[in-house]
Structure formats: C-alpha cells, structure tokens
Amino acid sequence: ETGVTQSPTHLIKTRGQQVTLRCSSQSGHNTVSWYQQALGQGPQFIFQYYREEENGRGNFPPRFSGLQFPNYSSELNVNALELDDSALYLCASSLDGLAGVGTGELFFGEGSRLTVL
C-alpha cells in the first residue's frame, strides 16, 4: 500500500459540468503526475507538476488543468465535461520530476473513477 491518496474515489457528473480531483503525494515526494485510464485502455499521461509548476504535458486540451500546492498535494480540474472524459484518473508521486525508475520511487494512488452522463 502506497502513501498516495486520491479523492473522491467515485463520482458522477453530467456533460458540461466541472470536476476537481485531489491527490496527496507520498511523504517526501515533490512531484505529482496525473494519468487518465479509459475503460480497457492503458493510462495516458495528462501532465506533471514539480514544485508547483507544470513540468510536462500530454496530448490533452486546455480544459484539463492542474495545481500543485506548497505541501505538494495536487488537484486536477476538468472543465466542460464530455462523455469521453469518463475514466479512472490516476495520480502518481515521485521525487524531483523523475519517473522514479532508479529507485522504483513512483507510486500510484488507487484512482478516482469519473462517470460523465
């Protein structure tokens, strides 16, 4: 069990609404990455935050935005929700912007499952 916690675990929204998902990183980690995992697919990189700044972004529109706070926790915001935004949103924490491969220090939370109706 990792120290990465995400909330809420499940939520239902309707098209056009906005959603905020939250992530608390592993103790000592200063980097948070967000991934979207659609049903039956592998996770896709949305963006990464390192020391409160965006540090890389995948192929997602601007209505996907994020924040990182001084305590390194993070939020993912999605505006103008579309049906295709229905997915499991995974947060991963690591140290110093790395994918964590050297020490295996990339830990995923259990995700927030978003359903858009």
Add this chain to the structure above:
Amino acid sequence: GEDVEQSLFLSVREGDSSVINCTYTDSSSTYLYWYKQEPGAGLQLLTYIFSNMDMKQDQRLTVLLNKKDKHLSLRIADTQTGDSAIYFCAESYNTDKLIFGTGTRLQVFP
C-alpha cells in the same frame, strides 16, 4: 512516434509459466517497465529494465529485452491465482512521463 502494443489476453494453468509480450516503437526509450493492476486498484510497479540491458531477473519474474526488435517480455514462473491481473508494459525516454500499452489480462486457472 510513441506506441506500445500488447496482446489483450492470456490464460494459463496454475503452476505453469506465463509470458507476456510487448512491442514499442520509440527506439530512444531508455527505461522499460512492467506494472500490475488488480481490479479496483492502482498500478503496482513490478520491475523495470534499462535499455542497455538484455535481461533482468527478480525472483519469479524475468524480463527480456530485444532492443533491435523493440520487443519486451515478462515471464512469470510458477504462476499463481494471485497473479491474475492486468499487466502493463510502459516505456519512458526522459523520465517525465510513462507511455503505457493497452494491457494484457492474465487469467490463471486451477
């Protein structure tokens, strides 16, 4: 371009070996990973390999990398029912993000 492909499904008998295969397209990838996802859970890193290695063994897990063919495999020896899960291959180049495959669902039957 970035693309990672895996077969969708694998079924094995308990006690047999499982081999899960993956192909990737980015020859500049420096790290390749195997993750496990159980139902309702996040991703668990099983093992990883640097692109300058051919093989890595970690207890029941053996990773083989054929860099020329851009082919990665994960062998699980003595597969158990607890190994039933979805297995994702992933690659990265500059370590700021992972590119995942679509996952292989491993089913272990008695």
